[in-house]
Amino acid sequence: MQIPVLGLGEVSAEAINKLKSMLNKNFKKLKFYTSGRAEFPENSFNDFRDQYIAERIMDAFRDDGIQIILTERDAYRKGRNYIFGESEYRGPAVISTKRLDPGFYDKDSDKDKKFRRLEKVAVHQLGHCFGMDNCENPGCVMNSPSSVRDLDEGSADFCEECQVEISTKGLPLK
Ligand SMILES: [Zn+2]
Ligand SMILES: [Zn+2]
Numbered sequence: 560m561q562i563p564v565l566g567l568g569e570v571s572a573e574a575i576n577k578l579k580s581m582l583n584k585n586f587k588k589l590k591f592y593t594s595g596r597a598e599f600p601e602n603s604f605n606d607f608r609d610q611y612i613a614e615r616i617m618d619a620f621r622d623d624g625i626q627i628i629l630t631e632r633d634a635y636r637k638g639r640n641y642i643f644g645e646s647e648y649r650g651p652a653v654i655s656t657k658r659l660d661p662g663f664y665d666k667d668s669d670k671d672k673k674f675r676r677l678e679k680v681a682v683h684q685l686g687h688c689f690g691m692d693n694c695e696n697p698g699c700v701m702n703s704p705s706s707v708r709d710l711d712e713g714s715a716d717f718c719e720e721c722q723v724e725i726s727t728k729g730l731p732l733k
Contacts, residue, residue: 560588560589560590561589561590561591561592562582562589562590562591562592562625562626562627562685563591563592563593563594563626563627564578564579564582564591564592564593564594564626564627564629565593565594565595565596565597565626565627565628565629566593566595566596566597566629566630567596567597567598567599567616567628567629567630567632567653568596568598568599568630568631568632569631570596570629570630570631571631574629574631574656574674574677575593575629576593577674577677578627578629578654578677578678578681579591579592579593581674581677581678581681582627582681582682582685585678585682585715585732586682586685586730586732587732587733588730588731588732588733589730591627594626597628599611599616599630599632600615600616600618600619602615603615603616603619605635608635609633610632610633610634610635610641611630611632611633611634611635611655612634612635612636613634613635613636613642613645613653614636614637614645616628616634616645616651616653617645617647617650617651617653620650620651620653621647621650621651623651624649624650624651625649625650625651625652625685625688625689626651626652627651627652627654627681627684627685628651628652628653628654629654629656630653630654630655630656630657631655631656631657632655632657633655633657633658634653634655634657641655641657641658642655643655643658643659643676643680643704643710644680644681644683644684645684646684646685646687646688647687647688648687648688648689648690649688649690650688651688652681652684652685652687652688653684654677654680654681654684656673656677658707659673659676659677659680659707659710660672660673661673661707664707672711675711675715676707676710676711678715679700679704679710679713679714679715680704680710682700682715682717683700683701683703683704686700686701686717686721686725686730689725689728689729689730690728691721691724691725691728694718694720694721696718696720696721697712697713698713698714698718699714699716699717699718699720699721700713700714700715700716700717700721701717701718701721702714717732
């Protein structure tokens with residue numbers, strides 16, 4: 560199965576390529592490829608909050624099935640102040656790197672750290688695209704992170720139970 564990795568708005572080629580290669584490394588049976596760039600859908604920006612609205616982005620790309628959509632802009636969804644990622648079963652996964660760089664938190668920018676976090680967010684969201692739920696196991700990538708600290712302490716791997724479950728959902732890891 561081939562899955563596109565799309566840049567939304569201004570996204571560095573480095574971030575897109577890095578994400579693609581991290582996903583290809585984590586999901587050996589899938590083939591991730593870069594599919595260029597798209598503009599944000601109309602009405603997907605909330606001026607008052609200075610953030611993009613994840614639901615509006617999902618609405619615009621839902622019909623295209625599973626794809627990874629990467630933005631460097633900040634986004635939120637209803638009931639949440641912000642998101643690292645948002646995804647749907649058999650639908651798109653929208654991922655924002657905005658809050659993944661330590662630079663966002665008045666620390667020195669750290670690309671390596673940002674990409675390690677990005678990897679965990681992307682694997683988690685792709686799990687949802689294939690029908691996985693959040694997992695209670697703190698050592699599992701499907702454990703829902705609520706902060707970058709959770710991401711730093713969390714795993715990029717599926718726990719044993721999730722590995723079994725994911726293979727029944729048509730996403731073999733090896
Ligand atoms: Zn989740
Ligand atoms: Zn798990």
